Ligand SMILES: Cc1cc2nc3c(=O)[nH]c(=O)nc-3n(C[C@H](O)[C@H](O)[C@H](O)COP(=O)(O)O)c2cc1C
């Protein structure tokens with residue numbers, strides 16, 4: 001993963017944990033209405049893909065175990081990982097693109113309710129993503145994938161496409177840089193990746209016509225499975241975030257100006273809202289900033305936030321960065337991964353950082369976005385995430401009006417009981433995340449996600465479920481109270 005060049009190592013800041021009485025009177029552990037549903041407390045486990053679904057996208061016993069473990073820490077809300085809305089193969093990522101996925105998801109909901117004693121509200125994040133291919137071997141790229149054009153024929157002086165391919169294959173990088181287009185070079189060096197601006201492709205042109213319906217049916221299935229709500233994934237490197245991005249130059253009314261870029265997300269929201277019942281919460285996750293050159297700014301995000309709130313969304317969860325545009329070149333045979341560049345760092349900052357450090361980098365931008373939404377007269381709850389790890393930090397953010405709900409991904413993975421420990425006045429027993437991103441490295445390699453702080457602990461104890469290679473435990477050890 002990319003790290004800021006300053007390479008300053010930030011130790012974990014000291015924390016003061018509350019007594020049970022202090023927690024009981026805190027803002028963090030006070031209830032909050034999220035549209036039609038009520039959170040018992042303002043704590044939130046955001047979406048985290050654990051790479052534990054079946055190859056065809058179904059809920060597995062390992063998925064149930066993962067969510068059961070978080071639910072035992074009884075957060076106010078638990079958001080199930082990014083779940084694909086299309087009925088297409090996508091490896092061991094959860095899917096909701098057909099009714100056949102509903103029974104497994106219903107079992108997941110029941111598991112969370114049981115494990116949290118009914119306290120945790122359970123939402124599911126629904127996602128669309130475009131095609132991305134692995135970085136090819138150059139021989140494969142030139143012999144199979146490249147579409148030969150007149151530009152190539154002229155450059156190598158042949159009209160025979162087989163000869164053109166072979167000649168291109170023999171060229172130096174500097175010649176290729178002259179001959180290939182920017183996109184062709186990218187496909188060679190990173191692997192082919194579709195964009196929402198690829199208007200020469202019929203399926204991309206049609207996205208505004210197909211996505212509202214796909215999201216709406218997915219949300220309807222989520223409701224049928226018993227979820228309390230959906231989180232529309234409008235963040236990071238995926239289709240909907242690319243519509244919102246300032247890099248979206250579509251000229252069909254769904255790009256360009258802020259109003260054009262937010263149009264499809266609003267249409268998706270309205271289609272979803274129309275399809276589900278009134279007691280079902282609908283919100284979205286989007287970016288406080290793209291954190292790439294020419295990307296969306298906090299001002300854009302404030303504009304979008306006001307639009308989403310005015311449209312009636314029940315919550316807005318704000319992340320930052322995590323884009324493909326600045327991702328590192330993958331190894332041959334691997335696909336680019338959106339959390340490997342500077343914007344990826346902004347999304348999941350590590351302990352090796354710049355002077356600002358990894359803790360709460362998203363707080364100030366989110367506070368500005370929330371202020372704009374409040375100034376426009378909307379009380380939509382705002383969820384903030386990114387390096388949040390302590391009680392005083394949380395209280396300050398909530399009391400100063402920076403956000404309404406506190407989300408912690410990695411700290412919850414390090415210790416799924418941490419919210420409960422704080423609430424019970426047992427904060428000194430919290431296992432604190434050290435922000436090394438070992439977990440994120442596993443995610444990048446599509447390996448079952450675990451935490452370095454506990455995945456080798458008690459491996460030989462009876463009944464400990466292990467990763468497929470048998471080397472790590474799959475779940476955090478129990479908290480023996
Ligand atoms: C292993 C892993 C998987 C993640 N998967 C998702 C995801 O499916 N959807 C999403 O919006 N964010 C995802 N994230 C980002 C987190 O939700 C969160 O925004 C980010 O880790 C920053 O919060 P933190 O500092 O509390 O970890 C993932 C993070 C990790 C570490």
Ligand code: SF4
Pocket residue numbers: 410411413414432433434435436437438439440450451452453
């Ligand atoms: S592996 Fe564990 S300690 Fe390291 S960043 Fe992930 S959650 Fe935190």
